[in-house]
Amino acid sequence: MTDRVLVLNCGSSSVKYRLYDGEEVRDKGKIERVGEPGGGTPDHASAVREIIDRLDLDGLAAVGHRVVHGGRRFSEPTLIDDPVLAAIEDLVPLAPLHNPVNLAGIRVAREVLPDTPQVAVFDTAFHHTLPDAAATYAIDRDTAERYGVRRYGFHGTSHSYVSRRTAELLDRPYAELNTITLHLGNGASACAVRGGRSVATSMGLSPLEGLVMGTRSGDLDPTVIFHLRREAGMGVDEIDDLLNHRSGLLGLAGANDMREVLARRDAGDPAAALAFDVYCRRITGYVGAYYALLGRVDAVTFTAGVGEHAAPVRAAALAGLDRLGIAVEPARNDGTGDRVISPDGAEVTVCVIRTDEEREIARETREVLGSR
16 A cells, blocks of 8 residues: 545635645645635535546545544544445534535545545544543533533644644654644634643634634623624624624734734734734733643644744734743744744743644544554
């Protein structure tokens, strides 16, 4: 069997792919604006079919698929068969924007490559190690059990990859390292990782909870929803749209791209300045909380688009944490690539690491094949 693995990552309006031979990337790309007006591809099934048709898949060992929600059933990457496919479909109510497009990619790949093993790698799986006290919401227990209301967590493949890569960068055993990973992109989440196991994470039942994001509000008093329903007459779908698509940086500053927010802030825009402060303050709070939960923190690692490229965010998010041994060295903060940005001798090492969710999916897909 070869080590050639195709990874398919179907997002809400895009399909990203990578073809690996071992650790080498042989081909990669992304089809964007899938299903959008003016886009070149009408739907995700057509996009995946186009990708498979254009690639040289001779000797392909497996296809690894990103699946956003695995619920309580899937705690590890799983070989896909008809019952697994049906179970993923049953989880659509928990991820109505993501699981359907993940399923579309799986179905096409199984149809076009019927003799090739297909593996589902779940965003939620890394967080199955959350202790009950971290995963449980304080609502009526029977209601929570009946409707699957609990903290699932997301960005698991990113937090897994980045926490492991942090151990490599620091030349420390992964099983002995305590890390706070900060995945800051258009979606954003924090995770406390103790010895390679997720013990706390900011996203919950859905990707809406936690940090301020590009268009999502993050943490919010639930009464806001009731208030908008009663006082503004807004329906459930309208409030859902507000909190997921018209909030976060977009709602505060009119732009969901941190680069634009920073440019407006530097130009004196008070709305952008406030959005930046709200965004960073939320991160600071989670870092402090996770420090307390872990008891000992060896590293804080930034990743994803904002985390990797926005030096002002990294500096502001960790400002004032010196007494916890957390600090950023300005000259290092302005650098590039995977690196340490804390001062020499700092009690907690602060890192910047480029996430690679597709590489993590390929690794986990190979593990499934090796266990057959």
